[in-house]
Amino acid sequence: MSSFAGRMKEYPNMSLDRFDRENLHARAYFLSHCHKDHMKGLKGPLLKRKLKFSLTVKLYCSFVTKELLLSNPKYAFWEDHIVALELESPTLITLIDEASGEREELVVTLLPAGHCPGSVMFLVEGAQGTVLYTGDFRLAKGDASRIELLHSGSRVKDIKSVYLDSTFYDPRFYQIPSRETCLHAIRGLVQDWVSRSVYHTVWLNCKAAYGYEYLFTNLGDEFHTQQGYAYSWLPCGSSASDGTPLNIISIKPSTMWFGERTQRTKVIVRTGASSYRACFSFHSSYSEIKDFLSYLQPINIYPSVIPIGRTHADVTELLKSMCRDVSSSAVIYRPLGTLKRTRPEQHTHGETLSPDHSQLSLPTILSTLFHCFVIGSVVYTRWGLCRLTSELFVDDSAKLPSPSIPLSAGQGLSQAESMLIQSEDRCQGDALTNLDAGGEESGSHTHQSEPTESQVSSDFDIPSTPDSHTPGPDDLSDLYRRLAAGEEVVTRTGSQSL
């Protein structure tokens, strides 16, 4: 978790990813991505008050982050104070002291961070030198050399300080399998399971956070392509629509790492009868961070996270070796990196330089925000819809509570976000046992209870559609019919059709 206090030594009039305490006096705010540990104080009443009386104080972030932020009504008061910036477009920002009128000019550039949708790093250039605030990032080896705006001409810029996501800056986390490797392994497991029968289902058991969209979209696309079926709807409960129990395995994405000498890289670990952990990391590994830093050769590096079991002194000491040596009078600069253009100028709006999941298109982000979306045989759900489909499909209709949740008000977006994958292949003869009730982590998703107040009002709830209403039994059976008929009842850009 980030312990960055919000301000950089060189530019103390701007605050990044922290909005409390001394940051209340900042002249401009910057949000690198929409994770809670980077939003401390962002909905504080004092800040809200300050905005009311300010004409110049703005919050700068990416377009995607802006959408994610404003999807929560608790941050609605920011709406007129947010300035979304294009990626990789240097922007002149003037910091104004509203009391004295004093001005300070900076050029700020958003660079893709590869951490989660909308995540960026901030490159700040001004009178106090060029500094890079990484926010949280996952960049692969060599990525820094492909980011054009870290370069001036063909040479890397002279970077004074890097404020670093040092989550895994510890030799113990030497290697983390690449995103592609992890996706490949998960794809294999999913393929193996869902090909057994139509009742073999995968529950991609993600924690509530933006960041798993890379898995969602890639697996979704692939199984769509492979199956080629029209939309089908999957229950989130333990039974298929015909009452047959599902064979569900749970795959939990979680971080796994390997030391320098470790050869074997188990990307998937079986943790129970029907549960697996699959490697997936939002943060760069030690070796990826080293590659990044040794390319940039900053003069100073400030860690924003102290890995568990380490002290600030440990990390600072480790980081010293990554800094440019400017201690002696005869300054010996190690050679700075040179720009590698890996792609011709096919740069379209919003696209990034590296293969990257963090900058999904806005429609995709919106569709993930609004309840769910359906691609091929894959259903993406949020908690609320998961419950809804359970009600629709679960066998034991006598136990169904009457629906009490307005469909258009997303319930608990921050609750466990799930993805179910089920084979379209019909094959008979399998022993169709239900998810092993004794297995680790099993079953809890199959019997959803009423959402608590805090779930209903959790931070990434979707604002209610004005003319929404609670669906009655007739609405639900109509919905069921349409789903069974393969109609697309969920739009990809909003919740209106539900």
Added chain:
DNA sequence: GCGATCAGGT
């Protein structure tokens, strides 16, 4: 009643 903080869970 609200926010901040911590412990404990997934």
Added chain:
DNA sequence: CACACCTGATCGC
């Protein structure tokens, strides 16, 4: 396999 973020208890205002 150590992320992100939930809930609930407690405390101060």
